[in-house]
Amino acid sequence: MRTRAVLGSIFGSVAVLVIGWQAGAAAAAAHSASASAAVTTSGTTSGTTTPSTSTGSTSSPGPTSSSASKSSSSKTYTGASADTPFGTVQVRITVASGKLTDVTAVHLTDNGGRSVEISNYAAPILRTEVLAAQSANVSSVGGATYTSQGYLTSLQSALDQAGLK
Amino acid sequence: MIAESPMRTTSPRPTSPRTRAERFRRRLRAADLLLSASWTSAAAAVALYLAYGGAGLFNTVGDAVTSLGIIAGLIGTNLILLMLVLAARVPIIDRVFGHDRAMAAHRALGKPAFYLILAHAVLLILGYGITAGINPVAETISIFGLPDMPLAFLGFGLLIVVIVTSIVVVRRRFKYELWHVVHLLTYFAVIFALPHQFSVGGMLANGTFQRVYWIALYVIALGSIATFRFAEPIVKSLQHGIRVTRVEQVANGVASIHLSGRNLSALGSAGGQFFVWRFWSGKTWWHSHPISLSAQPTDRTARITVRALGNGSSSLSRLPKGTRVSFEGPYGLFTDAARTAPKLAIVAAGIGVTPVRALLEHSHLASGEATILLRASTEDETYLWDEMEALATQQGARFYTSVGRRPKGRDTWLSSRDVSRNVRLSSVFPDLARSDLYVCGPQAWTDLVVGEARATGMPEHQIHTERFDW
Numbered sequence: 001m002r003t004r005a006v007l008g009s010i011f012g013s014v015a016v017l018v019i020g021w022q023a024g025a026a027a028a029a030a031h032s033a034s035a036s037a038a039v040t041t042s043g044t045t046s047g048t049t050t051p052s053t054s055t056g057s058t059s060s061p062g063p064t065s066s067s068a069s070k071s072s073s074s075k076t077y078t079g080a081s082a083d084t085p086f087g088t089v090q091v092r093i094t095v096a097s098g099k100l101t102d103v104t105a106v107h108l109t110d111n112g113g114r115s116v117e118i119s120n121y122a123a124p125i126l127r128t129e130v131l132a133a134q135s136a137n138v139s140s141v142g143g144a145t146y147t148s149q150g151y152l153t154s155l156q157s158a159l160d161q162a163g164l165k
Numbered sequence: 166m167i168a169e170s171p172m173r174t175t176s177p178r179p180t181s182p183r184t185r186a187e188r189f190r191r192r193l194r195a196a197d198l199l200l201s202a203s204w205t206s207a208a209a210a211v212a213l214y215l216a217y218g219g220a221g222l223f224n225t226v227g228d229a230v231t232s233l234g235i236i237a238g239l240i241g242t243n244l245i246l247l248m249l250v251l252a253a254r255v256p257i258i259d260r261v262f263g264h265d266r267a268m269a270a271h272r273a274l275g276k277p278a279f280y281l282i283l284a285h286a287v288l289l290i291l292g293y294g295i296t297a298g299i300n301p302v303a304e305t306i307s308i309f310g311l312p313d314m315p316l317a318f319l320g321f322g323l324l325i326v327v328i329v330t331s332i333v334v335v336r337r338r339f340k341y342e343l344w345h346v347v348h349l350l351t352y353f354a355v356i357f358a359l360p361h362q363f364s365v366g367g368m369l370a371n372g373t374f375q376r377v378y379w380i381a382l383y384v385i386a387l388g389s390i391a392t393f394r395f396a397e398p399i400v401k402s403l404q405h406g407i408r409v410t411r412v413e414q415v416a417n418g419v420a421s422i423h424l425s426g427r428n429l430s431a432l433g434s435a436g437g438q439f440f441v442w443r444f445w446s447g448k449t450w451w452h453s454h455p456i457s458l459s460a461q462p463t464d465r466t467a468r469i470t471v472r473a474l475g476n477g478s479s480s481l482s483r484l485p486k487g488t489r490v491s492f493e494g495p496y497g498l499f500t501d502a503a504r505t506a507p508k509l510a511i512v513a514a515g516i517g518v519t520p521v522r523a524l525l526e527h528s529h530l531a532s533g534e535a536t537i538l539l540r541a542s543t544e545d546e547t548y549l550w551d552e553m554e555a556l557a558t559q560q561g562a563r564f565y566t567s568v569g570r571r572p573k574g575r576d577t578w579l580s581s582r583d584v585s586r587n588v589r590l591s592s593v594f595p596d597l598a599r600s601d602l603y604v605c606g607p608q609a610w611t612d613l614v615v616g617e618a619r620a621t622g623m624p625e626h627q628i629h630t631e632r633f634d635w
Contacts, residue, residue: 002193008201013208020212021220028218085231085293121370145311145365 074101079158082150084109089150093158100134100164103127103155109147122147130155135164180529182507189505189626195261203247206382210239213375217368227296234288235368241281242362245355246386248274253389254496263498264439265632272331279328286321313360320357323350342451352390359383394493402491405429409444409488410466412481419516419548420482421459421470424490429462432495435502436461436527437520437603439631440494442469448480449488457497457520457631459549461527470549472516499631501528504601506627509535509562510594512614514578514606515542518549520631521605525556532561538593540567540578540606565593578613590617597621603629 074096081090086109094102103126108119122144129138136156140148214236223229251258251271258267294304308314329335330347339347362379363369369376407426415421434440439457443450459470471481499520509530513521518539525535537557541547547568557564567588569580577584591597602623604614611630618628 002197004193005197005200008197009204012201012205016205016209016212017215020209020215023216024218024220027216028221083297085227085296121372140312140364142364142371144370149311 073097075162077158077161078106079154079156079161081107082153084146084150086146089147089154091151091154091158093155093162095162095164098164100131100159103130105151109150119144119147123151126151135159180501180504185504188502192261195257199258199261206247207240207243209378210243211236213378214239214368217373217375225296227292229292230288230295231292234285234292237281237288238285241278241285242358243382244274244278244281245351246382248278249351249355249386250389253386254393254493255389256393259496260498260502263503264496265630275328275331279324282321282324311361311365313364316357317361320354323354323357327351327354352387355387398491398493405432407467407490407492409484409486409490411486412484414482415470415548416545418482419470419472421468422481422484424467424469425465426467428464429467430464432462434458434462434495435500437499437501437524437631438495438497439499439520440469440492440496443491444481444484445489445491446484449484453493454481457499458523459519461523470516470519472548497631499603499605499629500524503629506599506601507534508596508600510597510600510602511535511537512540512602512604512606513538514540514610515546516548517605517607517611518553521603522549522553522556524603525553525560525562528560530560530562533563535560535562536565536594536596536600537562538565538567540580540610542568542570544568576613578610578617590614591621597623601627601629605631608632
């Protein structure tokens with residue numbers, strides 16, 4: 001290899017590595033901001049749907065009685081937490097008159113800033129599909145396989161508790 | 166012996182040294198640029214991961230192993246795509262590096278690419294296992310259950326088969342054609358590995374620029390294969406409609422195949438370049454033959470000369486008249502365009518005379534510019550020497566021959582008589598330092614000539630060789 005080619009290779013490689021590193025640092029900063037936002041969002045969602053379940057511990061799966069709530073006959077069930085390489089995933093479902101009416105993420109993959117971003121991107125898609133299918137029998141979201149699998153596993157355990165299919 | 170009068174396609178005057186130097190500078194510039202771009206593309210694969218926040222994913226042991234595994238996969242895949250481009254016979258790569266140097270680079274990248282992909286699989290199984298707290302076997306089973314992963318494992322298996330059959334020792338046991346068919350499995354390996362990168366790998370998720378860049382790499386690599394290995398040869402073969410007109414026995418085991426077709430001067434073949442031919446008769450269609458034209462083509466006719474080398478070459482001498490011929494090419498830098506020095510030194514042995522004959526015919530040389538040395542073991546192997554002598558006279562070139570077997574037990578490229586007379590490369594070509602040396606013959610013999618040339622301190626860019634055993 002000629003000197004000019006060696007120098008050109010070194011220059012080009014270092015340049016793209018620095019650019020990539022800087023882009024990564026900027027992305028990480030953005031992620032940590034959106035990560036805290038994500039927690040807040042999921043908290044408020046679950047709060048509004050099931051006002052009476054604030055005492056329920058996220059780690060204890062099981063039907064949460066909503067008999068105290070006089071406004072509706074809906075019940076919530078928290079699925080078992082599912083482990084993935086990118087963190088645990090746990091969801092809570094709301095069932096009204098034998099129908100699945102809502103899915104809330106209690107915990108999503110958060111191992112690394114990028115995982116949070118993927119979770120935030122995948123969770124709404126999965127929620128919409130699950131509500132449409134009324135079951136955990138939906139396909140994974142591209143690029144978020146682990147999140148999807150954890151999400152659907154936890155969902156299935158919640159559905160089992162609720163006595164839905 | 167020349168059946169048709171060849172058509173001159175060269176400029177009427179010899180190439181001036183200034184033009185030659187400018188051409189050489191341009192080629193070097195393109196070569197440096199392409200090399201730099203190749204290495205930068207490997208770095209870019211790592212940069213993709215850094216941009217994804219990868220630098221922050223080394224905090225725990227599990228994360229660090231996982232990240233290394235992902236980086237290994239990215240670089241390895243990048244190298245495999247680069248290998249595809251090198252094997253695709255892209256015109257600019259052929260013009261700048263020549264076919265055989267591109268293929269040498271292709272082979273050199275094979276092992277590193279494979280080890281990186283191997284590391285990718287092993288490190289990710291370990292890394293995910295550590296993070297999830299389970300052993301590698303259980304993790305492998307768990308990974309296998311993910312969508313697209315069985316396909317990725319299948320692709321990896323194919324890659325192992327391809328690499329094992331390409332190891333020199335194993336490759337010798339296979340016929341070239343069988344090895345080549347196995348080698349084509351690489352395309353499937355590359356395609357099978359694609360889905361898991363986009364579905365399991367979060368880095369290449371929908372809507373990321375990484376995904377766009379990565380898809381672009383695949384489009385370039387597979388697209389250049391589809392274009393230059395398949396589409397262009399098919400279209401050109403149909404356009405020119407080449408058929409065998411007659412087969413002429415030149416010597417024992419050597420035949421000139423005369424071809425006819427449409428608009429052959431538009432092939433743009435420079436003397437010394439080769440084509441990969443396929444003869445569509447019942448016995449020969451599955452072999453392809455890299456053979457250079459042994460004479461400049463006219464608009465309607467062309468000629469190649471072959472010796473019974475491989476399994477398929479011997480049946481070529483019995484090709485029936487009218488056999489359809491398809492081709493890929495022209496390829497190679499064994500041409501006047503590669504020259505960088507004022508003088509020309511040509512050494513050829515055996516059937517290696519064919520490209521230098523075309524080179525000589527295609528060049529426009531000043532009187533005394535060229536010196537030619539032809540080598541044969543016996544008088545029977547002096548193929549086309551009469552034509553070479555006529556061309557040498559016409560071009561004002563000095564013409565030497567060396568006939569006879571080499572001395573027993575000595576590594577030399579000359580006959581025993583010439584060795585005892587103390588003939589050397591520098592005595593045949595006194596102007597060697599100011600010459601372009603073109604060498605064509607059997608590989609071991611070529612290596613000896615090139616070795617002696619290097620020993621005289623001849624710069625690398627003045628030495629031109631062509632290999633025909635791909």
